[in-house]
Amino acid sequence: MATQQEQSGDRLDTLLSFIAELLASYDQLEMSRRRYLLTILLPAFGFFVLTIVGTVLLTVPLLVRLPLPLLGLLIVAAAVVYPKIYISQRRIQIENQFHLVMTHMTVLSMTNIDRMEVFRTLAREEEYGVLAEEIGHVVHLVDTWNQSLDDACRRRAKEVPSKALADFFERLGYILGAGQEMKDFLVNEQDIMMEQYSTVYEGALSNIEVMKDLYMSMILSMTFALVFAIVLPILSGINPTLTVVGVIVMFMFVQLGFFFVIRTMAPYDPVWYFPEARFVENRKLWGSLAFGGVGSMLLVFYMGFGFLGVGPGVDGLFFFLDEVPLPVYIAFPVAPLLVTGIVLRNEEQTIHKRDDQFPNFIRSLGSAENAKQATTSAVLETLREKDFGELSPNINRLYRRLKMRLDPDQAWGEFSIESRSYLIQKFSEMFLVGRQMGGNTKLLGEIISANMNKVNQLRTQRKQATTTLIGLLYGITAAATFAFFIGLEVVNILADFSTTLEVSQFNIGQIIHPGQYNIPLIEYLLLLVILFNAALSAVMIRTIDGGNKATAYIHFVMLTWLGCLVAIFTREVVSVILAI
Known part of the structure; x- marks a missing residue:
């Protein structure tokens, strides 16, 4: 009896907690509660009423009418809980990009730029989406309202929808207020950041x-x-x-x-x-897309002409059958x-193989550059002799471009495009920026390598799911x-x-x-x-x-x-x- 009462109490607490979070989410929308009520909730309720009226008045069978009020009820429920869904989506978008932004922030903090410039740089990265907006809010508090960076971080921590980002802002604000260097804090926080990202990733799976x-x-x-x-x-x-x-x-x-x-x-x-500007150069992939699309359309026209009596149609292809089953007309085109x-799946598997080799490559490159105090091309001259699997051809082409005195930004950009890997593009760009601004290449390579290895491990779990x-x-x-x-x-x-x-x-x-x-x-x-x-x-x-x-x-x-x-x-x- 006591156990049943405890379970009932837990359910009630969960329900009350959900209602409280739902009401709080209405205040975090970009429109007022009154406007949301008039423009979203009332029209949704009106549609629900119309579906009930339609169910009563229509003369079609009950099995056909029954889904109508259910559809109206679904729309009302969606309108009621949308604010919470909206806030949850922002939280998910923040946590999905968290590891990249934190790695990028760490790399920038190791360079010779001001710590506020680190925040401004990340706030301008549109690719980071909601997380760039949240960093932009911190920049706005500092630049417009003349608050200190530590106060701005602590204030923004109370309003962000993500607990991981709120904890990060709180800790960062505290150490900056205590006088600690942001670089030292971020380097020490790498394991914690990646553990938080892993927890979110595995929770989603x-x-x-x-x-x-x-x-x-x-x-x-x-x-x-x-x-x-x-x-x-x-x-x-x-x-x-x-x-x-x-x-x-x-x-x-x-x-x-x-x-x-x-x-x-x-x-x-x-x-x-x-x-987008370089997609047209992938002739193999474009050719496969054209073959599949054009081939399917030709088969559709071939079958259509057969139906109209022009040409043999499918019956001519399946002449050994007395009657062609109807499912063949769906499956064949x-x-x-x-x-x-x-073709695209094989290319994607190659990209995964490049991703697996990239951490070893970037760690070796960073360590060798730091030890020899040499240029990237000089290090690659010996490093390219090692076997990095599917990444080796890309490394050889990167070496030749740098040896020809091509601009490093362009050479690394071509390296990223040829690899076709999103992670390689992001981490290569981070390494290049950190190196050009005076960062420690050995430490840069180790941080990027460790973080990418962690992402590759999570991808293995995702593949199993x-x-x-x-x-x-x-x-x-x-x-x-x-x-x-x-x-x-x-x-x-x-x-x-x-x-x-x-x-x-x-x-x-x-x-x-x-x-x-x-x-x-x-x-x-x-x-x-x-x-x-x-x-x-x-x-x-x-x-x-x-x-x-x-x-x-x-x-x-x-x-x-x-x-x-x-x-x-x-x-x-x-x-x-x-x-x-």
């Missing part, structure tokens, strides 16, 4: 694991609902097309909702570096995209498609069976109602579900993996073909079994 289980439960529930929507109308006599469309819409809403939640939870850790996915997700999504796709087409084939056989019986003799028309079924249309709708599921699942995999979205073409094609092959297999097997 744990949350995704929980969401995967919930996602599987919801999708299986919606699968059963869709099977019932296919089968039950043959007994009840309601319009099956409307019920199937209604459940499919709910199915897609559930998938989209989970996708957006997972996208919000996934750590921000991009793999690729593609400056997407096949060329597999080439695009494979992605692998389990891939297995889950492929399994769900096969199971859901199997269930869909079992239901469809059962209805199809019952409809054919009813036509062979004399209704006047058996009075079967009062039991089975096959007349309203449009089997080809329902099959087409189910294939659209397979296509939508394949596209969303592929993007979801890439969202959690952190890779380039174009590599999702591999899973998109394979999931589409898996669903279509299972559909064909299911219909053939069920028709044979039930016909016995």
Whole structure:
């Protein structure tokens, strides 16, 4: 009894804490509470009322009307909790960039520039997003309101949404007020900063694991609902097309909702570096994209002309079949995209290999430069003879550019572009800036190497989480498609069976109602579900993996073909079994 009371008390405390945080988040928005109420909450509530009225007045089946008020309620709930979601998103954006900004700040503090110039430099980095804005607020307090840097840090610590950043500002303000050098503090804080980042990163991966289980439960529930929507109308006599469309819409809403939640939870850790001005130079990648896109479009036109009677169409390609199954028309045109996915996936794996070698390279370069007191080109002359795997060709080209007296900024920029790695680009830029401004290259190399090694370790955990997700999504796709087409084939056989019986003799028309079924249309709708599921699942995999979205073409094609092959297999097997 006491345990139940304690659990009830914990739930009440959690609820009250959530409400308090939600109300506090309204004050942190960029608009007043009154304006938010008038422009967001009231229209959302009005839409909810309209959905209730529509549910009462519409004459379509209840299964189709039922999602309307649920949609209105969802919009009201989203409008109510949006401020908290907004603040949480800002916190997540801060924590995703925290390790890069802190490493960048440490590198700048080791140079010969003023500590306020360190903050101004980071505040101008638009790539750091919300974190650059928060640093900009500190700069604003110092430059506009003439506060000291330590007071500005402590004051801003009370308003930032991220606990990690608030703790950092508090500690930094304290040591600056005590007279300690910012450089010494930041160097000593590196381990703490990376541990905080690791905790956030691993926490996000744990949350995704929980969401995967919930996602599987919801999708299986919606699968059963869709099977019932296919089968039950043959007994009840309601319009099956409307019920199937209604459940499919709910199915897609559930998938989209989970996708957006997972996208919000996934750590921000991009793999690729593609400056827009130089993207056109990647002929291999552009060629693969063109091959996949143009190839798919040509197949679509080829099939379309076949439908119109111009040319053989798909029937000419599958001449050995008496009848081409409808799923082939969905799966066949997407096949060329597999080439695009494979080419980009191979390049992405090469980028990961370069990332694994870069910490060893930058640590060796920094140590050698500091020991020999020599230029980068002189150190690279011997360093390039070592085996750095996939990074070795890039190091050789960097050496040749520096040996030709090319500007170091341009030479390192080309090195980053050729590596195509986001982390290599960021850390190379930090090392170059720190070196040019008089920083200790040995210490710079050790800090950058340690931090990048930590990120690579976290990426290994992320890869494991992605692998389990891939297995889950492929399994769900096969199971859901199997269930869909079992239901469809059962209805199809019952409809054919009813036509062979004399209704006047058996009075079967009062039991089975096959007349309203449009089997080809329902099959087409189910294939659209397979296509939508394949596209969303592929993007979801890439969202959690952190890779380039174009590599999702591999899973998109394979999931589409898996669903279509299972559909064909299911219909053939069920028709044979039930016909016995």
